[in-house]
Amino acid sequence: xxxxxxxLGKIGIISEFKDxxxxxxxxxxxxxxxxxxxxxxxxxxxGALYLKSDHQSxxxxxxxxxxVFLTTTSEK
Numbered sequence: 001x002x003x004x005x006x007x008l009g010k011i012g013i014i015s016e017f018k019d020x021x022x023x024x025x026x027x028x029x030x031x032x033x034x035x036x037x038x039x040x041x042x043x044x045x046x047g048a049l050y051l052k053s054d055h056q057s058x059x060x061x062x063x064x065x066x067x068v069f070l071t072t073t074s075e076k
Contacts, residue, residue, distance in 0.1 A: 001069065001070060001071075001072065002065060002066050002067070002068060002069055002070075003037070003039065003049065003051070003060075003065045003068040003069070003070055004049060004062055004065035004066050006038070006039050006070065006072070007039070008039055008040065008041070008042065009038060009039075009040075010038060010039070010072060011036050011037070011038045011072070012036070012037055012038070012070035012071060012072045013034060013035070013036055013037075013070055013071050013072075014031060014032065014033050014034065014035050014036075014037060014068060014069075014070050015033055015069050015070050015071050016033060016069050017033075017067055017068055017069070018066075018067040018068075018069065019064075019067040022064050022067050022068075023067070023068075026060070026064075026068065029058060030053070030054070030056060031051075031053060031058065031068075035053055035054070036053060036054075037051050037052070037053040037070070038051065038052050038053070039051055040052045040057070046062040047061075047062060048060065048061055048062070049061075049062065049065045
């Protein structure tokens with residue numbers, strides 16, 4: 001499942017990036033495969049997604065979010 005489909009508050013583990021350019025940028029920010037992440041807010045009209053991972057917050061665009069794939073875990 002891509003991160004844009006992750007429900008608010010649910011935790012997922014990043015498994016892969018479908019776009020190498022976006023993936024390398026996110027890795028530089030600290031979002032890499034194997035890292036848990038949750039969506040804390042979604043902007044309307046397919047706007048940015050606000051993510052939280054290890055006490056850090058990130059905002060990525062909807063198109064970028066479609067290229068980040070993850071596996072889901074149980075809700076905390």
